[in-house]
Amino acid sequence: MAADDVKRYIKGLNNLSTLPALLGRIIAAANDENASPDDFHKLVSFDQALAQRVLRYANSALLGHSGQIKDIDQAIMFLGTDRIRSIAIGMSVLDVFPSRTGFNIQNLWVHSYEVAYLAAVLSERVSITQPQECFLAGLLHDVGRVVLYTMDSKKFLKIETTDTMLEQETAVFGCTHGEAGGWFAESIGLPHEIISTIRYHHHPSVVQEGREIASVISLAEALSRQISPHIEDDGIWTREHDAILLELSLTQSDISSVVEKFAEVRPEIDNFFPAKEP
Ligand SMILES: [Fe+2]
Ligand SMILES: [Fe+2]
Known part of the structure; x- marks a missing residue:
């Protein structure tokens, strides 16, 4: 492919x-x-x-x-x-994407909401970003994974969320979920910053203009895996995240208070979804 x-x-x-x-x-x-x-x-x-x-x-x-x-x-x-x-x-x-059996799309959406909430909280500490833009980019950051899943679920399910995930995706689909998500966002006419954030959320350092949103989303994705890990998480902490902390002048105490605020609002996320069938 x-x-x-x-x-x-x-x-x-x-x-x-x-x-x-x-x-x-x-x-x-x-x-x-x-x-x-x-x-x-x-x-x-x-x-x-x-x-x-x-x-x-x-x-x-x-x-x-x-x-x-x-x-x-x-x-x-x-x-x-x-x-x-x-x-x-x-x-x-x-x-747009219905839930199907075999892969828990609902968990992927939970992950997306977690990243959106974390990004919105983080954006309060990063004055150059807008919470609503960060929230939207957070909700949609992994939409490419759903595109790839609905395209070929069998192949998608073989991809493991390890530190070689992006390479595995490229080997199977010829592109990463970031690229697929970016094309999807482009096709429905989303704003430029949201498109580039979705495309580069695993490598925000390559973004030239408006890198802050991509950095916030990348950081939120990595934090979400640390705070509440699910199988559908793909936020692997890399050296790039250490660089983001420096670039956005975020201290460990900023991160601790973000994590604290997130813990307060986290229970709300489950209300967005109907109870799982037994
Ligand atoms: Fe991702
Ligand atoms: Fe993610």
């Missing part, structure tokens, strides 16, 4: 309208300067499951409005259209 096959597969995902129409409309509204809060209200309310998840997130202790936000109107008022846009895009992209 070669990288071109993966690109063709991603193109096919769009052509076959596998992508929910709602996601297309949310992205269009996000890119439209004239879109009003009312437009976002209509779009988010259109899908009950999405509306509920947006409300749960709006009430997260992470954002400081716990329990105060009762409906989408209030969520838009408290959080602003930028945040609502990021949340809605991230969550509806996750819905």
